[in-house]
Amino acid sequence: MDLKELKKIIAIFQKAKIAELEVESEGVRFKLKKEVKERKTSNRREVPVEVISVPAQPLEQTQKQSQIQEQEPKLLEGTHEIVSPMIGTFYSSPAPDSAPFVEIGQEINEDDTVCIIEAMKIMNEIKADVKGKIIKMLAENGQPVEFGQPLFLIELPPKG
Known part of the structure; x- marks a missing residue:
């Protein structure tokens, strides 16, 4: 590499928008470095941002709730749902060989145990929150249940 070629390389390097160049030719090796100044001007332009408030619930939970609401039949007047207070197994x-806590048609009082939900290896007794008659079991034995999932449909006693 002669001096003329070296000067051409240096001239090209100075005009180029690169910070470093390393060249090796015919046993000669050299490295060129320069500071690249940041451009003050920018092609960016500011765009006003509209702030939108979002509910604090995660999207997944909001979607699940809307799906549950769509699937829920409207409760008949004079009925009440006992719902699961936790996630677990119904x-x-x-015990597997014993009679169920309640059966369809059975009258229950407030605070009667209606089922068990196992959560994290702990058996949680679920108590009735109203007095009435069991008209429908909405969960299956041994199946997982979600928080807020209806377990029983209760016919409330007539008012009066």
């Missing part, structure tokens, strides 16, 4: 009886 059991209708205290």
